[in-house]
Amino acid sequence: MSVAPMVYPPVVDPPHDGLERQTMDWINAARTLLNTPQAPSCPALTDALAAVERGDLEAAAGHLAPLNEEQRLLATFLVEIAAARASADGAALARLCGALHTLPENTVDFSDIPCSLLHAWAEVVGPSVPPAVVARRDAYGYGQTLLCGAIERMCSDGEAARAVTYAELLSDYHRSDVARAWSRVGLALPEDHPRRDEALMRAAKAGCARPMIQDGGEEASAHGVAIQAFATGGLAADDPAVTHALKDLLKLGRHRARKDVRSHGVATSSIAAGRRALQDADAGWLAIAEQLAALVWDEGPMKAESLETARRARQAIAPGGTKAPRDVDPVPATKDTSTASARPEELARRRAAGEDVDAEIEAALGVWDGYGRESVARFVNGCRLGLDDDRLEELLAAARTEDRAEALVKGANYAMEASDERRAAWLNRGYPEGDQYGIFSADLLDLLSPERQLAGELFYAASGQTRGLAHLLGLHMKHGRTEEAARIIARMGQPAVDNVWVPSYRRGNRASAALPSELLTSRVGTDPTPVTADTVKAALSRAKTGPELYALALGAEDAETLAKVVKASRLKKWAKKTTLPWVARIRLLTGELDEALDIFEDWTSGRFDEHLATALLHTLADHLRTTDNATAARIRRLVAIFAKIHPQWAVYAFTALARAAVHVEPAEREAMTASIRSTMSQRYRCTGDYVYGLMGLAHGRVDVGDIDAARALLSAAVTRASADSIYFKGPALLVTLAQVSHALPADELTAHCIAALRACVRHEQRHYAQLMMIELGLRSLWPQGADITIALFAPDVLPQVIARDLLRSVWADIEHVPEPLRVLEALWPAEAVLPEIAQECVGALATALTLAEHPDAPEVRALLAAAADT
Numbered sequence: 119m120s121v122a123p124m125v126y127p128p129v130v131d132p133p134h135d136g137l138e139r140q141t142m143d144w145i146n147a148a149r150t151l152l153n154t155p156q157a158p159s160c161p162a163l164t165d166a167l168a169a170v171e172r173g174d175l176e177a178a179a180g181h182l183a184p185l186n187e188e189q190r191l192l193a194t195f196l197v198e199i200a201a202a203r204a205s206a207d208g209a210a211l212a213r214l215c216g217a218l219h220t221l222p223e224n225t226v227d228f229s230d231i232p233c234s235l236l237h238a239w240a241e242v243v244g245p246s247v248p249p250a251v252v253a254r255r256d257a258y259g260y261g262q263t264l265l266c267g268a269i270e271r272m273c274s275d276g277e278a279a280r281a282v283t284y285a286e287l288l289s290d291y292h293r294s295d296v297a298r299a300w301s302r303v304g305l306a307l308p309e310d311h312p313r314r315d316e317a318l319m320r321a322a323k324a325g326c327a328r329p330m331i332q333d334g335g336e337e338a339s340a341h342g343v344a345i346q347a348f349a350t351g352g353l354a355a356d357d358p359a360v361t362h363a364l365k366d367l368l369k370l371g372r373h374r375a376r377k378d379v380r381s382h383g384v385a386t387s388s389i390a391a392g393r394r395a396l397q398d399a400d401a402g403w404l405a406i407a408e409q410l411a412a413l414v415w416d417e418g419p420m421k422a423e424s425l426e427t428a429r430r431a432r433q434a435i436a437p438g439g440t441k442a443p444r445d446v447d448p449v450p451a452t453k454d455t456s457t458a459s460a461r462p463e464e465l466a467r468r469r470a471a472g473e474d475v476d477a478e479i480e481a482a483l484g485v486w487d488g489y490g491r492e493s494v495a496r497f498v499n500g501c502r503l504g505l506d507d508d509r510l511e512e513l514l515a516a517a518r519t520e521d522r523a524e525a526l527v528k529g530a531n532y533a534m535e536a537s538d539e540r541r542a543a544w545l546n547r548g549y550p551e552g553d554q555y556g557i558f559s560a561d562l563l564d565l566l567s568p569e570r571q572l573a574g575e576l577f578y579a580a581s582g583q584t585r586g587l588a589h590l591l592g593l594h595m596k597h598g599r600t601e602e603a604a605r606i607i608a609r610m611g612q613p614a615v616d617n618v619w620v621p622s623y624r625r626g627n628r629a630s631a632a633l634p635s636e637l638l639t640s641r642v643g644t645d646p647t648p649v650t651a652d653t654v655k656a657a658l659s660r661a662k663t664g665p666e667l668y669a670l671a672l673g674a675e676d677a678e679t680l681a682k683v684v685k686a687s688r689l690k691k692w693a694k695k696t697t698l699p700w701v702a703r704i705r706l707l708t709g710e711l712d713e714a715l716d717i718f719e720d721w722t723s724g725r726f727d728e729h730l731a732t733a734l735l736h737t738l739a740d741h742l743r744t745t746d747n748a749t750a751a752r753i754r755r756l757v758a759i760f761a762k763i764h765p766q767w768a769v770y771a772f773t774a775l776a777r778a779a780v781h782v783e784p785a786e787r788e789a790m791t792a793s794i795r796s797t798m799s800q801r802y803r804c805t806g807d808y809v810y811g812l813m814g815l816a817h818g819r820v821d822v823g824d825i826d827a828a829r830a831l832l833s834a835a836v837t838r839a840s841a842d843s844i845y846f847k848g849p850a851l852l853v854t855l856a857q858v859s860h861a862l863p864a865d866e867l868t869a870h871c872i873a874a875l876r877a878c879v880r881h882e883q884r885h886y887a888q889l890m891m892i893e894l895g896l897r898s899l900w901p902q903g904a905d906i907t908i909a910l911f912a913p914d915v916l917p918q919v920i921a922r923d924l925l926r927s928v929w930a931d932i933e934h935v936p937e938p939l940r941v942l943e944a945l946w947p948a949e950a951v952l953p954e955i956a957q958e959c960v961g962a963l964a965t966a967l968t969l970a971e972h973p974d975a976p977e978v979r980a981l982l983a984a985a986a987d988t
Contacts, residue, residue: 142943144967144974145981148960152985154950158579160185160608163193164600170200175210179217186918187221188584189610191258192231194218195239196595196603202242212247215255232560232585232592240267245277249284262288262295269299278306282313285320290327293340297324301347304359318359321347325383326366332766334370335379341367342383345406346390355391355402364406371413378416385410385420392427396434404431466504466535479503483513493517494525501529501536501544523552530565531558541565550574556586563593575606582614613922615954621927622890623897646672651679658686664700667692671704684708695721699734706741714738715755722762731763732771739774743821748781753790757797765802770850772802773814780818787822791815809838813854820858828861836870839877849878852895859902868909871899875910879917888920893927897934904937908944926955929962938966957985 166181178201182193198218201211236259244252245268256264265284272281281303288296304317325340344363353360364387371384388410395404411424462482469475482503486495497513505513510529517525526548530541542565549570553559556578563571571590578586587606594602647669649657654670661667667687674680686692687701698721705714718738722731738756742748756775760768776798779790798811816831832855839851851874859867878891899906907928911921925945932938942963951959960982967975 142946144963144972145977147946148963148978148981151947151951151956152953152960152981154956156612156950156952158605158608158612160189160193160604160611162189163196163604163607166193166197167200167600170197170204170206173204173206175201175206175214176217179214182218183220185607186611186922188919189607190218191221192235192588192591192610193607195231195235196591198243199235199238202246208246211243212251215243215247215251221258232589234596235588235592236263237267240264241271244268244284245272245275245280249287252284253287261292262299266295266299270302273302273306276306278303279311279313281306282317285317290324291331293324293327293331293336294343296327297321297340297343298347300324301344301351305347305351305353315358318348318353318357319362322359322363325363325370333375333377333379335375335377335383338367338370338380338383340383341370342386342390345387349390349394349403355400355406360406364409368409368413371410374415381414381416382420385414385424388414388424389420389427392424392431395431396427399435401435404428404435407431462499462502466502469504470535479505491518491521491524493521494528497525498528498532501533504533504535507540523548525552527552527558530562538565542567546570550577550586553586554581555583556589560589563589575609579609579612580614580616582616584610612952613926613955615952619926619930619958621893621930623893644669644672648673648675649679649683650675651682654679654682658683664692664697667697668700668703671707680708695726699727699730702734703737706737709741711738711741711747711752715752715759718759719755722759728763728767732768735759735763735768736771736774739771739778742778743774743781743818745781745783748778750782750786750790753779753782754793757793760797761801765804765807769802769807769810772807773810773817773850776811776814777818777821778814780815780822780824805838805841809835809851812838813851817854817858820861825861828858829866832858832862832870836873836877840873849874849891849895849898851877853898856898856902864905867902868906871895871906871910872912872915875915879920888917889923889927892916892920892924896924896928897931900934900936902936904935904940904944907936907941911945926958929958932962932965933969938962939970939972942966953985957982960985 162181162183162185166178169175169178169181178197182190182197185193198211198215201214206214239255240252240263244264249265249268252264252268253262256262265288269281269284272278272284285299285303288299290296298321300317301321304314304321307314307317321344322341324344325337327337330337341363345360345367348357348360348363367384367387370380374381388407391403391410392407394400395402395407407424407428411421411428414421414424465475465479465482469479483496483499485499486492494517497510497517500510500513514522514525526544530536530545530548533541533544541562545559545562545565546567549559549566550556550573556574559566559574563574566574571593574586575590578584578590587610591603591606594600594606644665647657647666649670654674657670658667661670667683671680671683671687674683684704687704692698692701698717702714702717702721705711705717715738718731718735735756742752742756753775760772760775765772776794779794780787782790794811794815798808802808802811812831812835816828816835819825819828819831835851835854852871855862855867855870855874862870875892875895878895879888896907896910899910910916911925915921916924928935928941928945932942935941942959947956947959960978964975964979964982966972967978
């Protein structure tokens with residue numbers, strides 16, 4: 119039995135604007151935009167810092183209000199640090215932090231803020247303001263950098279008792295942060311302090327929080343942080359905190375997790391325990407080191423170092439053994455500890471001391487860790503080994519031409535033994551092109567010439583790399599160069615212009631993907647293999663895999679040929695675990711749904727490919743979305759199969775199942791809906807996962823004409839999506855809203871879409887991920903008309919930085935936008951923009967005018983051509 123395919127709102131070219139609706143003078147608007155100069159300056163920051171110097175903190179906060187989110191976040195940190203260093207009153211400083219805290223959470227994040235700036239804020243501002251202020255500011259980052267930094271500073275200053283109130287605000291979700299902070303507090307408190315033991319135990323229990331995050335890597339890492347702190351902090355091996363953390367870590371490490379994510383926490387704990395045993399000849403810590411070393415699964419440097427450290431500790435503890443001095447770190451072992459080579463820095467010191475290490479140096483030059491570019495490795499290793507300039511020039515010449523700038527920057531970064539003059543020479547030759555993101559040069563900027571610093575500023579501004587600009591900003595603030603810092607902040611308000619703008623959904627491997635309906639699918643594609651009645655026998659004899667068999671079923675030219683493929687699929691040779699999913703797909707192709715369910719039930723016992731399972735289950739759920747196919751018995755069987763799959767992998771397929779469940783007979787509909795809701799509550803408790811079930815139920819209600827119930831379910835879905843959660847992609851909800859838009863009043867649809875967009879911004883912390891998700895969702899809404907597109911660009915809907923780049927994507931795809939001239943008129947830039955951006959906007963206008971056969975089109979195109987020539 120065939121099933122009608124899912125119907126998605128098409129992405130089609132909308133009707134072009136009627137000229138009578140336009141009131142804008144397009145020629146004058148284009149000329150003005152193209153001719154408006156744009157100079158980088160930011161009086162907002164300089165005025166705010168001047169207000170801090172005067173002691174007027176209230177005025178300082180007001181000056182930053184016009185800045186966009188990225189600019190304001192960085193400027194906020196700078197102003198607050200300046201106020202704290204100026205010894206501002208604690209209460210006034212707290213009010214300043216509150217006044218500046220006007221950015222919605224997750225509209226920007228800490229990834230583009232230099233660590234030096236974060237650490238300065240944590241050390242200078244954090245201890246001076248209430249803990250709630252620090253926790254609120256941490257909401258902009260992933261983790262709890264500022265709380266942990268403030269706690270570290272207070273513990274170092276002998277204020278561990280006060281740090282307890284800060285540690286109380288740590289979230290259990292960031293488990294390593296919790297372990298690090300509480301262990302620091304516990305070890306800093308006096309031994310007779312009533313909360314010392316509690317603090318240590320809270321550090322030990324940080325990795326025991328439930329539910330587990332994915333495959334246990336976070337939990338193992340938290341235990342690793344705690345045990346390292348306990349080992350270096352002087353706790354005995356049998357201390358209750360050590361025992362508690364060790365017990366759970368041993369339980370986690372007993373089995374190899376996916377991607378071996380637990381071994382890092384196990385290995386770091388083993389190494390720390392071994393070093394403690396080596397230094398103190400402590401048999402208790404040696405036992406811990408050996409237990410943990412045995413649970414590091416994959417062969418590699420971490421396992422080798424764990425075993426080597428434990429071995430050396432056992433030798434030291436044996437009769438006649440020698441304890442290691444406390445100031446000597448055991449040399450990490452490589453995978454083959456019998457031929458372990460010395461670190462490059464150690465070889466450089468031995469060479470400088472006159473030792474003959476030429477053979478070892480030549481071997482060390484060829485070491486490549488598999489990361490980065492191999493052609494860069496020899497030059498970088500040469501810098502680390504302290505080779506002379508002539509030899510380094512030979513190594514640089516041997517690198518690929520396009521990699522030499524990167525080699526120079528990385529060489530300067532890793533050459534710890536070289537003089538500042540040598541490092542500056544390499545750095546100035548390769549910067550900024552050799553460090554696209556400003557990562558390797560972050561600590562070396564003082565070595566750059568002023569000309570190279572300015573070149574870096576222009577380079578990062580053109581490519582939109584906020585992180586590189588932020589490092590330069592920190593450099594200027596370090597030296598009190600406020601005018602230069604203000605110029606950097608101004609450049610951060612400008613978009614990237616070094617390449618032609620391409621919407622994120624058309625970049626890379628997404629360039630050829632269908633848009634946007636594929637958001638709600640999770641299928642496995644297979645191209646058909648054409649086969650006829652005459653060739654089917656030979657084709658079946660050649661087929662060796664499940665996909666090949668299924669491709670023949672797809673390519674059968676008639677029912678008789680398909681029947682032969684189906685008959686062959688019942689042979690014993692195709693009843694293997696690896697081929698059953700494809701046999702099930704053939705059953706779906708021929709409408710044998712119950713037999714397909716039988717196969718799924720057999721296949722999803724024991725270990726199975728969850729990705730493949732959810733893709734196939736999605737297809738099966740789609741087949742059930744008719745009254746004839748959707749029976750209560752089939753839905754229940756399918757729900758039971760879903761129960762074997764981790765919810766994280768099944769949310770899209772579960773959406774399809776929830777939609778299909780509504781298609782049962784009317785008398786059974788409420789019972790089936792209740793069953794799906796029950797499954798959602800038990801298996802899909804995460805807020806984001808739960809939303810997918812609500813979306814499916816709502817879509818199903820629209821399918822069967824129960825509009826009131828659908829609207830209630832959609833409201834519930836939007837409310838849930840607006841709550842705190844993880845793993846929820848806002849565009850999935852936007853696609854559903856677009857698919858059921860005909861059932862919603864226009865104002866209700868707009869309100870729901872705005873809420874879904876805000877949820878997407880909140881849950882996707884990186885700008886690029888936010889932009890891609892929002893662009894996909896917006897594309898799904900374009901068929902709904904210009905009004906909703908314009909409404910989504912209202913000032914309070916999206917962050918300014920996201921709206922700026924999203925608008926460029928609208929211009930780039932202006933031929934698909936509904937009523938393009940009307941959208942352009944509503945969203946025309948009201949302020950000066952970069953010349954490149956002005957040309958993008960006017961280019962979109964020229965396209966829209968040409969499509970509408972507008973009489974102004976030729977002159978606008980001429981203005982654009984003249985601007986491009988200049």
